Amino acid sequence: MSLTDRVRELKQLLGKLLPRTVSRSRKADEEPCHEACVAQLRRHRPRKRSASRAPDSLLVLTARSIARDVHSFDISQLPPDLAQLVFSELLCSSTIDEATFRIFGKQNVYEFDCSEHSSVTDSWLGHFGGCPLHRVSLASCVQITDAGLRHLAPHFRLTHLDLSHCLQLTDDGLDHIRGLTNLRALSLEGCEELRQVSALASMHKLRTLNLMRCTAITGLHHLSGMRQLETVHLGWCTSVTDADVRALARLPSLRKLDLARTLVSDMGVFALQALTGLQRLTMAGCAGVGNGAVGALGALTSLRHLDLRWCTFGDKGVVHLSALTNLETLSMAYSLAGDPSMAVVAELTQLQHLDLDSCPITNAGLQSISVLTNLRHLNLSDTATTDHGMCCLARMKRLKYLNLSHSGVGDLGLAAIAHLTSLEELCMDSRLFTDQGLKAVAPLTRLRALDVFGARISDAGCVHLRPFRRLERLECCGNGVGDEGVKELIWLQSLRHLCLGQNPRISDKSMLFLSGLGQLRTLNLTGTALTNNGILPLRALTNLETLTLKRTRVKQSAVERLRPLLPNLHSLNC
Template sequence: MGGACSRKRDHQVIEDSVRSRFSARFSKSGSSRWLGTSFSPRSGVYIQGGRGKCPSLMELCIHKICEQGIGNYHSFSVLPRDISQQIFNELVDRQCLTDASLEAFRDCALQDIYLGGYPGTTDGWMGVICSQGSSLLSVDISGSDITDSGLVLLKDCPNLQNLIFDYCGRISDRGLENIQGLSNLTSLSFKKSSKITGQGMIAFANLVNLVNLDLERCGGIHGGLIHLKGLTKLESLNLRCCNCITDADMKSLSGLANLKELQMSSNKVTDAGVGYLEGLHKLSLLNMEGCPVTAACLDTLSGLVELSHLNLNRCELSDVGCEKFAGLVKLKILNLGFNNITDACIVHLKGLTNLESLNLDSCKIRDEGLANLAGLLNLKSLELSDTEVGNSGLRHFSSLVNLETINLSFTLVTDGGMRNLSRLTSLKSLNLDTRQITDSGLEALTGLSGLTHLDLFGARITDLGTNYFRYFKNLRSLELCGGGITDAGVKNIKGLVSLTLLNLSQNCHLTDKSLESISGLTALVSLNVSNSRVTDAGLVHLRPLKNLRSLSLESCKVTAGELRKLQLTALPNLMFVRPE
């Protein structure tokens, strides 16, 4: 559903740069089915060594072409389209595509060109991209230096269905003029395009087949929604974090009867603006996070019978008017975090038996209020961080046998409440970021063998408590940052071979021996050992962690030069390093 534009706390985040730089690929060509997947070093197909899947003859040929160097081939236009497409995808995967090699794909009738985040994508590439003509169906050039001039040739590709221009800061209203004739477009995205204005959105008026439109973080589009009035096929509209949409803009959406998903977080819409949605009876997802709406908007929302996802996080709700929640019987996901609501509001949620996720973060909820949740048997996720919930409230969870995720950080819960949690055998993710939890509380949870994510960020766990980790063999994420762990305790973590994220920051007694203990956790993708005694000498123990993409060693005795050497010589996938 999306969230606010800022984080609540400064816990470690794997930055966007750590994520894959390329969009997921697919082929729309039916004849490609016999080719299988393209050969790449990440596909699990190997030519030499190991006992991986044997590549097909076609995969071997494509691999050979790429290995020989694309410069040996003047043009691929005489090849079947499917083969040219796979060669192109392979070069993008390898980041081997250049100005010169791109030219070989001119007039190849490619269908899908995904260059999101690819370095060096400029207006000069658009000639080859658009030479695919009527065959071209999908283009992603997100994060590129493409300008308005680069979009001129899009008119030669009349069958385009999917265009993604996210984070292309040089595209303005002038560039939009070049897409207004692409009437076959069904999906269009311009995330964080600051130069697009409401006036420029007139270019969207003719895109009558548009189903998905994404204008997230486009701060200049106030007044432009009027140009969407004729897009009656629109099902998904993302206007998150634009900070400019008002009640007047919302009036233009009142006739979009097929709209199913509407993202409006961090805008200026009030209860009056929500009133314009009363006729959108197919709406199933509504995100109003951070908008100045109150519980009075429920007068309108209670009539949207298909509503299943509702985000009112960081709004201006109080208990007054919350009785209207009782009518939203199809709700599956409800976010009420950071509102001035109490147990009096929670009373009206007890009939929402379809709820699967409930967020009450930082609300004034006490133990008595949780009694109203006991009948929500389908609940899988419960967020209670920063509430006044204590041990007594946890006894109401005994009937929530499907609960998989619960956040009790910064609550009044202590070790004594862990016995009630131990009965929730479906739990997979548990956040106990609170100083009241100690080794004794962790011992009470040893029956939760299905846990995959455990956050003990502020808990007072010592080396003795780490002995209980042997009961959590399925853990993929562990945050243990209370400061009470030494090298001896880290030895008890080395058996958690499924870990992909490990956060041991703030444990100032850890040394290079800790890195040696975790050197066998080869599945690790993210590792944080900040504020410790780790030195350059210990970095050698990280060399086996080939999957590592994020490494944080702030306030340690390591140098940027040695970290850079480790990155270049042993950890090719490492993209996010602190300190730099």
């Protein structure tokens, strides 16, 4: 059958089975009718396919089939939406070059995602001059320069543009795209050569702006005219000051603001009181934020998520947070908030996520927050809580995550939380936990993640892992597990991530047991007694993506023999 006949047959098939294709005159702000299919291709990249995912649609399967033999088709004969999907499939599978860009640049391609395609250069973008582009991602395309952005300037229909980690971009590059006034979302994360954002001033339709890790960015007063801006990410923008924050306070639609690791201080936070509609605020690592700033936050009564980790406030500041009755997430880790603060936190009855890592909290503080029955996530790592305080958690029946690592809690305390049967993730990284602790939490059969990294778990204790049939992640690196303990893991057929490092009694024999865990994606055997002869059984782990064999007796030559037998392996550390 000739190529023309094949194309004709395909078009007839598509005419019967597929929806009508998109009109070439689609409006700039209209979503493509097969957006979901493109998204499906993004989610299920061929190199990372999962046997358990939902079946692909007929349209996606057709696109995938054509992509495998793309040079046998006259792409110009394909319906526009199918051509788009074929192009997206080629991008997902990394089988793309400039010649392919040239071919598809003549079609009605409305989006492309070249994220992490390091071979993409400025000239490639020039092939899409006639396309009605709506969405473009060039994230981590490190060869893209200011000159390349000239090719995007005519695409006034663009609504989403991702230039994250395009490391060569400067302010001159932003000048080239200042005319893209239909942009709704723009990401410049990690573009460290950027200094000013004046070129963005005309983008009045922007709703999301990501400038994270643009360490030299200043002059945010240029954004004050963006009345529709809802989300601004400025985390790790270490040149952002109180003056910049005062400019942001004039954005009436702002709902989410990330100021992590910036130079903002109490004075800047006072200006934020004008943002009465703000729902999410992140100030993690802002060393200048103290009691005064936290007190000012009491005016932001719409807040639902507040992150104050590594800030320098204490109990005097927290007292003003009682007005934030809509809070669902509160992170105060590494602050000076102690037991008196917990009496205030107890008034925030809508809280679902509470992070108190490394705060000076004792059992008295736990007693105060025992009324927070809506909590799903509680982090008590590195606090002064003890076994006796665990009874205060009795009413938190909805808890799904609990972290007790490096606290004063041991085996006795675990017995007190065994009734929290909704728990899905439990962290017990502490030498105070032993085999008896594992036995105590046996009723927690919904656990999907268990961290006993430094706990004193032995082979005998591994028997108590049997009830956790849903476990997907396990870390057990306390130096006490040997081959007999690993043998017990065969019961955990749902395991995807397993770390058994620092257990020198694990030998080649254990690899026979591990080979039966067919769902494993990551496996860490650092510091075990594994040898060249022992790793061959791991060839059965065909889903394995990451394998770590540091400080073992396995040589690189043996690893190279194993690598071809593991088709999904992309990270091997030996």
